[in-house]
Amino acid sequence: MDKKIEWLETYLSLYIGHDKVLEKMNDVDSPYVVLDVRNAPAAVKKDQIKGAIAMPAKDLPNRLNELSKDKIYVVYDWTSGTTLGKTALLTLLSAGFEAYELASALEGWKGMNLPIESII
Amino acid sequence: MDKKIEWLETYLSLYIGHDKVLEKMNDVDSPYVVLDVRNAPAAVKKDQIKGAIAMPAKDLPNRLNELSKDKIYVVYDWTSGTTLGKTALLTLLSAGFEAYELASALEGWKGMNLPIESII
């Protein structure tokens, strides 16, 4: 039982809900920076979460110098069924950044009709 | 290798298959109680697993007194890609209840054309 609880606590500690991100979305001093870690080109991605920064997971290890220890990073991929968000999250946490994966990913964000923006 | 095996064993111990729930579905003394932990209102949910009890994950911590230590709780959300089922599961396990997440969630249940019921 303790193993299950510990597993669930760790699992849930990796995620952040859309509500927290959404609440601060229009604050100029929001602590959150949303990173779109999809590896696809813009023409395939077509749109992204409003205000997100395109930071493909494959490039992330070489672009950590663009990030700040004062921010909280929120990564997302197309869906939560992929491993890309967790790959990016591991890169960020290992480098000492505060970071979370967006629960339900882009698919869930769009499914709730939350703010997106075109990127082409 | 041992870490992988332990991780997988813990992961799989959190889930229950639809077959076990289905088998007891029409038994008056079924040990299973299915909890629909979706936070959405009934008008959005529209239908649910047959015989499920609506127990939104956000309300669950305040409604534990409605549950019994003699039952086995099976929680589900829309899909298995969300964190809500595991949030509910953690609440239940931490409070000492026997509980599992339904493998493949509502999406999988419907995909296999298993019994559902309208709730509006």
Added chain:
Amino acid sequence: MDKKIEWLETYLSLYIGHDKVLEKMNDVDSPYVVLDVRNAPAAVKKDQIKGAIAMPAKDLPNRLNELSKDKIYVVYDWTSGTTLGKTALLTLLSAGFEAYELASALEGWKGMNLPIESII
């Protein structure tokens, strides 16, 4: 933080990307053997990853003698939202085989238009 990193490292170590499998797909001496562990009959499955061997998760424990310690097994189910791939993976790892779950499962493979073949 260390718990998160360890969790993520273990999680990611369970998976293999489609790129690695694809790269060796046409090599006669590819180390990879792709196992389709879906329990559905061929008429329901309709197609599979090109060159995959049908090895339903439910039959796997009794068919381990068909496998080789010299190969690397890659298992997949319909989607990554199910527990079947991880059930098969646990069977294989516990029996001492090198094995991984295909990241994003059949759904992701098809979504990227990678090679499949009809099985009916």
